Amino acid sequence: QSAIGSFNAANKVVLDALKVLRRDVSDLIAGRSGDELKDEGALVASQDDSTIVAQAEITRARILIELSLADQGISLESAVDAFETGIAVYSEYPSPVRLETLWPYFEVQLKRAWNDEARRPEIFSSMFEAAQVIRGSITSSELTSSTAALSVSPSLDNRKRQLIKSWQNERELLDKLKRQLSSGTQSEFGGLIDAEKLSVDLRRTEENVARLREKISREAPEYAERIDKPVSVSAIQKKLGANDIFIYSVLREPCSTGADCRQKDATAASGLIFAIDTDGVNVIRVRDISVLENLVYELKDNLRFGYDPEGRRAITYFDWLKANLLFDELLPADLFSEERIQAFEQYDSVYFVASGALKRFPLEALVTTLPEDQDELEDIDFEARQSFDYFGINWLDETHTVSYPPSPRVFFNLKEREVTPKQNIKLFAGGDFVSEQFSPTYWIEATDLGEACLDRATLISKLPTLKGTEEELNAIEAEYASSFDSEPTILRKDKFTEKKIAEEKLDEFDILHFATHGLLVDSIDCEAEPSLAVSFNKDLEGQASTSTKVKSTPGLLTTSEIRDLPFSAVLVVLSACDSTGSIEALASNQSREETRLSDASAGESLSGLARAFFLSNAKAVIASHWKVDDLSAQRMMTEFYSDLFEGEGATVSSALKAARFDIREEPDTSHPIFWAPFVVVGDGNFKLRN
Numbered sequence: 001q002s003a004i005g006s007f008n009a010a011n012k013v014v015l016d017a018l019k020v021l022r023r024d025v026s027d028l029i030a031g032r033s034g035d036e037l038k039d040e041g042a043l044v045a046s047q048d049d050s051t052i053v054a055q056a057e058i059t060r061a062r063i064l065i066e067l068s069l070a071d072q073g074i075s076l077e078s079a080v081d082a083f084e085t086g087i088a089v090y091s092e093y094p095s096p097v098r099l100e101t102l103w104p105y106f107e108v109q110l111k112r113a114w115n116d117e118a119r120r121p122e123i124f125s126s127m128f129e130a131a132q133v134i135r136g137s138i139t140s141s142e143l144t145s146s147t148a149a150l151s152v153s154p155s156l157d158n159r160k161r162q163l164i165k166s167w168q169n170e171r172e173l174l175d176k177l178k179r180q181l182s183s184g185t186q187s188e189f190g191g192l193i194d195a196e197k198l199s200v201d202l203r204r205t206e207e208n209v210a211r212l213r214e215k216i217s218r219e220a221p222e223y224a225e226r227i228d229k230p231v232s233v234s235a236i237q238k239k240l241g242a243n244d245i246f247i248y249s250v251l252r253e254p255c256s257t258g259a260d261c262r263q264k265d266a267t268a269a270s271g272l273i274f275a276i277d278t279d280g281v282n283v284i285r286v287r288d289i290s291v292l293e294n295l296v297y298e299l300k301d302n303l304r305f306g307y308d309p310e311g312r313r314a315i316t317y318f319d320w321l322k323a324n325l326l327f328d329e330l331l332p333a334d335l336f337s338e339e340r341i342q343a344f345e346q347y348d349s350v351y352f353v354a355s356g357a358l359k360r361f362p363l364e365a366l367v368t369t370l371p372e373d374q375d376e377l378e379d380i381d382f383e384a385r386q387s388f389d390y391f392g393i394n395w396l397d398e399t400h401t402v403s404y405p406p407s408p409r410v411f412f413n414l415k416e417r418e419v420t421p422k423q424n425i426k427l428f429a430g431g432d433f434v435s436e437q438f439s440p441t442y443w444i445e446a447t448d449l450g451e452a453c454l455d456r457a458t459l460i461s462k463l464p465t466l467k468g469t470e471e472e473l474n475a476i477e478a479e480y481a482s483s484f485d486s487e488p489t490i491l492r493k494d495k496f497t498e499k500k501i502a503e504e505k506l507d508e509f510d511i512l513h514f515a516t517h518g519l520l521v522d523s524i525d526c527e528a529e530p531s532l533a534v535s536f537n538k539d540l541e542g543q544a545s546t547s548t549k550v551k552s553t554p555g556l557l558t559t560s561e562i563r564d565l566p567f568s569a570v571l572v573v574l575s576a577c578d579s580t581g582s583i584e585a586l587a588s589n590q591s592r593e594e595t596r597l598s599d600a601s602a603g604e605s606l607s608g609l610a611r612a613f614f615l616s617n618a619k620a621v622i623a624s625h626w627k628v629d630d631l632s633a634q635r636m637m638t639e640f641y642s643d644l645f646e647g648e649g650a651t652v653s654s655a656l657k658a659a660r661f662d663i664r665e666e667p668d669t670s671h672p673i674f675w676a677p678f679v680v681v682g683d684g685n686f687k688l689r690n
Contacts, residue, residue, distance in 0.1 A: 057086030058101060065104050076108055084126070090133040091230055097134050099252050099271070110285060124281045125233040126614060128274050131250045132230035132408055138611030142259060160220045168615075176204045192360040212466060233281050233410045239415035240278050243348040244685075245341070248274040248332070248408060252289060271356065273335055280341045284334060295326040298356040299472035301674050303365070304626040312629060314671040320393050324367040327396065330358075331366075344368070349653070349685055350402045351411055360625055364397035364660065365676040390670040397660055397676070401653035403620070403684040406610070413682040414619055419570050421649055421690035426508055427488040428569070429476055430496045430534070431469040431515025435461060438536040438555050462553055463533055468630025469515040472575065475638045476513060483645035496535045498557055510688060512569040513637075518623060519556070520610060530609035532574070559612040567616035569651060572690065574609075574623045575637050575678075610681050620652050620684045624677040632663055632674040639663075645689060653684030 061082035067074040084107040090097055106127060113123040177198060217224045236246050251271035268290035275282045286292060299322060306316030334346045345368070352363055371392045396402070405411035440457035475488055480488045489509070491500050496516075517533040536555045610621045624633075639659035643650045650658065657679060663675040 054086040054089035130231035245347040246276040327366040365672040366396040389667040419686045427511040428509040429513040430491040472634040507566045507568045513573040518574045531558045562612035572613045620682040649687040649689040
């Protein structure tokens, strides 16, 4: 009776929501002129109204499942239909959707798939599309919209581009306002948040987003069909080569508090792994999400906190046995069933969409099979482990290249954009930043953020300089000179400023290389956004009003500023120390627990930094997962560009893989802490040079 009562209540919510939609449309028609109606009258529902409908349908579906399992005469088919109705609404109106919300749907579909072999591919395909509406924030869908614009760029004129840019800016503002409103009335740095004003701004921004989205649907339909809407299994298969495998992980997000962790442990929701190749698709449920998460955290801690910069050595033993256990948990044999797809070792290239705890762990450091002398290696004592050379370990990086597209739709959009190899490649590099002239007080004055943000400005002023970047830039310059007749454009030290970067002909470069900190943010205080650290422009001291681009964030090149500059490079390299680290972690000593809790938001933030470059034409962004040894980074980049520039022309992913191999072959740098930090975000399977 209780379930039936809840079911009726959910039905009432749906009906009430539909009444609201009809009333909104009537009011809209009654209060608008013909011209206004053309622009806004086609708007059927605001994002919030549609979200209510979706939530109600999902609630109804969950109750239908309970009634079905309780033998109340309800079929599972009707529950699945209700779920897919709600999922369809979510796919049209992006809103935060948790895995736990849709987990009953996935459980039912898995049972149906194993009981109906003939319909199994169809069911797996439906599950794949449903999984794509799970998102933690609008940031992930913003990245989708950025790559979509480029995948159809020939058909977009300036007017359409401006319309899309306005919509993207409003969506980014909407995401920020929602996070501000949910964070409470007190900001981390002491400022007060006006909740009432935020609510008004939020509603107005939601209306702008909906209005612009509808306008895009009418005026740029070729773009609209490539955003938000989930991509199908068949569409993914058409973009894969014969030896490619696409793996999509859908895991719960890391919990942030003890109570939250206990609640997550109590839920049945764990995770799904999808595997797709040119011939088939398979789906498995993660066997034990807690085991997988604990393995990831332990190995990640080992890599991110195991380096001694003074002694230039690894101070922790990398447990390759646990790296093999993680491989078996994440990519078990039953995922690669010969009945549906090939065994994992048959593939050369892996496209891996990470989620949850896996967002900041490189698959390259997994161990695929145990070595023949496993027993002998297991028994080495503590002292021997300190000088262990890791030779004979079967790393995943030995046999596969890996690219990390942020989502299935981003993968599809990037694959739509072909890169034509060139004989001559133009490279821009910048780094070796200096911060002696940076003034926190001036930063506050220039940004108009107030004294409440002085702490953040002080953190920025304490960013450590990177000693090895000068040698790295010199090595890249020498490698380029040996491959081409021309010279690269390189900005060093006090020349590496926002002003000098903006003065370059940025639309002429094929590669952008930044040897500096890539700063990701864990909060929304003080207008924080993902940024690159650049030299403070002392020439503009006291002249904050002369340049809006520089005055906004002196000493930082933010995602907003990157988006406004005419970059057109297909490859962006963020080579320096911890280019996926937060300002707080880099300028202070964050504990392991604090770093773990910031991983999920930093993963979103990395997408934000990548988004700025993807919107500017990038197909791949190379970044590091932890603090990089200077000498190893220099050698890595030298070897990477040597392979990338060679006459036959390697792909971006294969050149990076070859560079990792060269580092790994030296006993002193065979620990994955030296060779595994750099990964390719996006699609690295393309050549730059003919």
